[in-house]
Amino acid sequence: MVGRHLCCVCCLLCCAMASAKHLRIIVTGGTSGIGKVLVQQLAASGHRVFFTGRNKEALQGLASCEGVRGSSGDVTNEADVERQFSEALEFLGGLDALVANAGCGAGRQNFEDLPAEQFDRVFSTNVRGAFLWTQRALRVMKPQGHGQIVMTSSVAAMRPCPKAAIYAASKAAVQAMVLSLRAELKGSGVKIGSVNPGAVATEWWGDEGRGGWTKEMGPGSALPFWNDMLRPEDVADGIMTLLTQAASSNIESLVLDPADAGGVAPPDVAKRQRVD
Numbered sequence: 001m002v003g004r005h006l007c008c009v010c011c012l013l014c015c016a017m018a019s020a021k022h023l024r025i026i027v028t029g030g031t032s033g034i035g036k037v038l039v040q041q042l043a044a045s046g047h048r049v050f051f052t053g054r055n056k057e058a059l060q061g062l063a064s065c066e067g068v069r070g071s072s073g074d075v076t077n078e079a080d081v082e083r084q085f086s087e088a089l090e091f092l093g094g095l096d097a098l099v100a101n102a103g104c105g106a107g108r109q110n111f112e113d114l115p116a117e118q119f120d121r122v123f124s125t126n127v128r129g130a131f132l133w134t135q136r137a138l139r140v141m142k143p144q145g146h147g148q149i150v151m152t153s154s155v156a157a158m159r160p161c162p163k164a165a166i167y168a169a170s171k172a173a174v175q176a177m178v179l180s181l182r183a184e185l186k187g188s189g190v191k192i193g194s195v196n197p198g199a200v201a202t203e204w205w206g207d208e209g210r211g212g213w214t215k216e217m218g219p220g221s222a223l224p225f226w227n228d229m230l231r232p233e234d235v236a237d238g239i240m241t242l243l244t245q246a247a248s249s250n251i252e253s254l255v256l257d258p259a260d261a262g263g264v265a266p267p268d269v270a271k272r273q274r275v276d
């Protein structure tokens, strides 16, 4: 009995160590911000990484890392996802993990002024994109009986702030997808969880095209709030925690606040930083 117990413990440890060593991972939205830092961290730890985005220059820059390949495509476009998923399987030679990270915001407009196109763009990217990639990952992971999926959600899913209703709603949808899938995947050997950061200092904030705020924000910003945000490295560390968790563990969500947020990020931003 003791021998069998020890053997099970050894199996768990071996599984955890083997998967921690050479994971084959897809990262969507790996060309910028959190995803870019994650790809770099994963490559530095010896994992094999296939990452996606649309910015060709950024794709080429990172793809020079060993064991890393970038691929251009839109997460909202099913044909792109289908093609890229095949490319990923060919390059990786299998699949251990998917990080559905690509996302965008809806800007900082009052609810009544938000164009319906913004709604469609945000839901298409944040929800449909995660759905399309996760579907394909599950078709590989369920038959093989193992795999880890991580969705980059947001604290906005639980603590929505003003002028971010559509973004928050899209992340709440991501959260619901994670919870429903966790129940559906029970006993399958496949795990899914979310990482929910507060405000993170990435390019997103300074780029209205990404649904960010204002060009005064972004890397190098002199605005005080910039220094109070999480770093993308903090979030990449959180994602790594899910990817490398023990076989006996199944993290549902990891909520990350900036150090002085006191559980109210990012709404606190609105008080400190008048941009409108």
Ligand SMILES: NC(=O)c1ccc[n+]([C@@H]2O[C@H](COP(=O)([O-])OP(=O)(O)OC[C@H]3O[C@@H](n4cnc5c(N)ncnc54)[C@H](OP(=O)(O)O)[C@@H]3O)[C@@H](O)[C@H]2O)c1
Pocket: 028, 029, 030, 031, 032, 033, 034, 035, 052, 053, 054, 055, 056, 058, 073, 074, 075, 076, 101, 102, 103, 104, 105, 125, 152, 153, 154, 155, 196, 197, 198, 199, 200, 201, 202, 203, 204, 205, 210
């Ligand atoms: N920054 C924050 O404060 C914060 C806080 C909580 C959660 N998050 C979440 O964290 C994730 C990453 O955000 P980030 O701050 O790192 O933003 P970012 O710097 O703007 O990076 C977003 C990434 O998503 C990709 N992407 C966006 N739309 C895409 C599309 N339609 N098709 C393919 N790729 C697309 C971008 O690639 P291309 O530009 O190459 O297309 C880029 O690689 C998002 O899901 C975001 O909602 C961010």
